[in-house]
Amino acid sequence: MDYLLGYYIHRMDPFIFHITETFGPRWYGFAYLLAFIVGILFLRYLSRRGYCQIPEDKVTDFIVYTAIFGVMIGGRLGFFLFYRFEEFLVDPLVFFRFQEGGMASHGGILGVVAFTFYYSWRNKISWPHIGDCLVPIAPVGIGFGRLANFVNGELIGRPTTVSWAVQFSEEMKLGPDHGLDRETYYQIIDEVDQVLPEAQVTTADQVIEAARHVPEVLPILASYLTPRHPSQLYQAFLEGFLIAGVLMVVRLKWKDLPYGLLTGVFFIIYAIMRMVGETFREPDATLLLGLTRGQFYSSFMILIGAAFVLYAIRASSREGHS
Numbered sequence: 001m002d003y004l005l006g007y008y009i010h011r012m013d014p015f016i017f018h019i020t021e022t023f024g025p026r027w028y029g030f031a032y033l034l035a036f037i038v039g040i041l042f043l044r045y046l047s048r049r050g051y052c053q054i055p056e057d058k059v060t061d062f063i064v065y066t067a068i069f070g071v072m073i074g075g076r077l078g079f080f081l082f083y084r085f086e087e088f089l090v091d092p093l094v095f096f097r098f099q100e101g102g103m104a105s106h107g108g109i110l111g112v113v114a115f116t117f118y119y120s121w122r123n124k125i126s127w128p129h130i131g132d133c134l135v136p137i138a139p140v141g142i143g144f145g146r147l148a149n150f151v152n153g154e155l156i157g158r159p160t161t162v163s164w165a166v167q168f169s170e171e172m173k174l175g176p177d178h179g180l181d182r183e184t185y186y187q188i189i190d191e192v193d194q195v196l197p198e199a200q201v202t203t204a205d206q207v208i209e210a211a212r213h214v215p216e217v218l219p220i221l222a223s224y225l226t227p228r229h230p231s232q233l234y235q236a237f238l239e240g241f242l243i244a245g246v247l248m249v250v251r252l253k254w255k256d257l258p259y260g261l262l263t264g265v266f267f268i269i270y271a272i273m274r275m276v277g278e279t280f281r282e283p284d285a286t287l288l289l290g291l292t293r294g295q296f297y298s299s300f301m302i303l304i305g306a307a308f309v310l311y312a313i314r315a316s317s318r319e320g321h322s
Contacts, residue, residue: 007227009218010168011211014152031148032067035141039063042137042248051255052133053125062119066134070112071141078107082293083285105142105239106297109270112138128260128308135266136247142270143240150232153208157229157280165227169211172204178282184224191220228282235277243269261312267305271298 018024043059046052054062076095079102080088087094116134120127149155156168171179172188180188185204193201195216201207210217247266250257278294288296 006222007165007167009211009221009225010153010166010170011218012151012153013212026148027151028145028148031144032071032141035137035144036063036067038140039134039137043133046133046251051251053129054123054133065119066112066115070115071108072111074111074114075103075105075108078104078110082106082297103145105145105274106294106301109138109301126259128263128311131263131266131308132251132257132259132261135263136244136251138266139240139242139244139247139270141240143236143244146232146236146240150230150236155232155284156282157231157234158282159226160229160280161227162229164230166230167221167225167227169204169208169221169225171225171228172207174282179226180224188220188224192217195220229280231277231281234280235274238273238277239270243273258312258316260308260315264305264308264310264312267301267308269305271301271305274298274301 014026014028015024016027016030040060040063043052043054043063044056047054047056047059076098080095082104084094084102112134113131116130117127119125120130153168153170156170156174157166172185173179176182179185188207189201189203192207192210193199196210196214199206199210201210207217207221211221243266246269247262250265251262275295275298278292278298281292281294283292285293287293291299
């Protein structure tokens with residue numbers, strides 16, 4: 001099997017285990033669950049040490065509500081508004097078909113911003129302060145989500161020849177502009193069908209599923225698929241764990257930072273890291289002003305972050321002169 005000496009062919013299963021052929025717990029859902037647990041533990045620690053005004057006994061409810069009304073609803077709505085707006089207009093009920101996937105990190109962030117604004121008003125807690133408590137946690141969820149993207153084989157990278165490149169069968173869904181030409185596409189289907197004649201392989205989804213469970217399919221894919229950056233892993237580090245580590249250290253080292261400063265820093269750093277990570281990722285929608293959708297939307301986050309930083313500096317200056 002010469003293909004074993006070449007690039008890694010992605011063949012991970014999005015299911016942790018199968019209850020039926022198409023139903024069972026998924027790594028993507030587990031990633032969110034793990035992020036929420038980390039968020040609860042860290043926010044409780046901040047509250048207990050006096051870094052956060054949210055009472056420790058209220059932290060779990062706060063994280064759960066933020067997850068549902070901010071991350072989940074915001075991320076789902078953002079996916080359709082930013083990436084699939086026409087599809088949403090034609091069939092609004094597609095929003096509720098969660099099993100088909102579809103989340104946008106920008107939408108999730110904006111959803112959290114909106115929910116925490118309401119929460120701060122309802123509970124009479126400084127909104128920028130709540131943001132400062134959350135931003136060290138948010139990148140953890142983003143990082144876990146990107147790892148789940150890699151497991152799912154989705155949001156794949158651009159072509160490359162680096163030694164750690166990965167061949168993603170998801171490339172078959174990209175179309176001739178970014179993926180395989182029609183001749184190669186049908187050649188793969190024909191060869192996989194010869195290996196699995198009883199399956200009657202006719203679609204890219206069948207090929208992707210076969211790659212996860214039938215070793216004989218792998219050398220076929222190795223002959224045709226393009227080696228690509230594992231951009232999901234790059235983004236997991238850049239947008240997720242790197243930012244989380246930096247912000248957690250800052251949050252714990254400087255207890256009396258002006259409210260909103262850390263929130264602003266998060267928006268700016270996340271936007272920059274997202275724009276860098278996107279240079280390795282295959283665009284999943286048409287470009288805007290020469291930028292990927294992720295880069296384009298991130299540019300506005302820099303302005304939002306700058307506004308938070310300016311607010312924090314001015315508020316600190318006023319307090320210093322009071």
